[in-house]
């Protein structure tokens with residue numbers, strides 16, 4: 001009987017993409033997916049360490065598998081991903097969860113079959129963690145979540161060192177993938193039925209800077225846009241420091257690049273932006289938004305904002321609120337600052353009390369929600385093109401898809417439409433979703 005695998009993925013799109021590679025590697029090794037965790041012969045936790053809470057959650061979930069491991073001694077339990085890249089984390093895991101068999105880092109995914117083999121031969125737990133990515137491994141097998149959409153890595157790591165963020169310490173220095181590999185991967189994906197790609201990197205706008213001669217992200221987009229059969233191109237994440245007018249102009253001329261700009265603001269206060277080491281000012285950010293709207297009038301603009309960063313006064317917070325009111329984002333992911341051990345911000349004085357952070361978050365969400373609803377309401381009666389992703393989690397009779405502007409649309413329709421582009425008339429625009437009917 002085939003051995004089965006189960007992967008639990010925590011965190012961001014980069015981790016989701018790594019889990020697709022892990023699934024590909026396991027399937028190539030002869031494993032098949034398990035429907036339930038308890039049926040699996042190998043369970044992998046692909047972890048995140050952005051917040052300490054996420055780590056504790058993983059350790060407690062791994063702890064709960066102790067009994068299962070006692071019942072099934074051949075069960076392999078592995079922990080990989082960002083969490084294990086932290087100093088002394090492997091020792092901590094061995095101490096807290098001695099029933100874990102494999103610990104491997106974000107740069108060691110390709111070694112999984114070897115680690116499993118060594119574990120089976122020696123019956124001893126295996127650990128393999130590289131501090132930095134030595135060389136990008138091309139052509140690793142992948143299993144995609146859906147056949148018509150794919151995530152494609154274009155850079156790994158990050159050089160920005162925002163003072164609140166652990167990513168540069170765990171994912172290493174930024175490395176760009178050679179354009180020819182990216183383009184080949186996308187052409188192969190399109191031949192395999194993919195119509196939408198998401199280009200992934202911690203800061204896609206600094207793509208190719210280390211090449212000699214450098215290749216810009218704009219140039220890469222032009223080449224991806226030229227791939228026949230591909231319909232939509234998205235990218236994540238943009239950094240306002242490296243986002244510029246040339247790139248906006250290029251995007252405005254590329255029909256397949258979606259008119260959705262996710263540009264993390266993080267704070268509207270120049271003092272806080274500086275403390276965060278973000279490398280731009282509110283004035284520069286405002287200019288970028290104005291330029292996007294000038295060249296791509298149909299654009300939706302979304303953002304990330306952190307409230308309660310150390311030293312954030314009421315005035316700083318009001319700067320954020322004012323800028324949000326002025327720039328009118330389509331939506332915003334809003335977060336309470338939470339100190340992350342190992343980052344500079346965690347050591348800063350003037351940490352903000354939780355009650356103040358919560359109250360600021362509420363105020364910000366209220367302002368943003370009103371803006372989102374007002375913007376979405378303008379779509380009532382309009383017909384939008386939607387790529388159908390699947391059924392809504394809440395109601396299997398309702399389909400869910402996205403517009404090019406990355407708005408979620410819900411409507412009744414047949415499952416045969418999944419993976420297809422359809423026109424939907426918006427009948428009930430809401431804050432977070434647009435409800436409509438098939439045209």
Ligand code: SF4
Nearest residue numbers: 158160161162165167
């Ligand atoms: S750009 Fe800043 S927030 Fe984003 S991964 Fe790099 S350090 Fe973290």
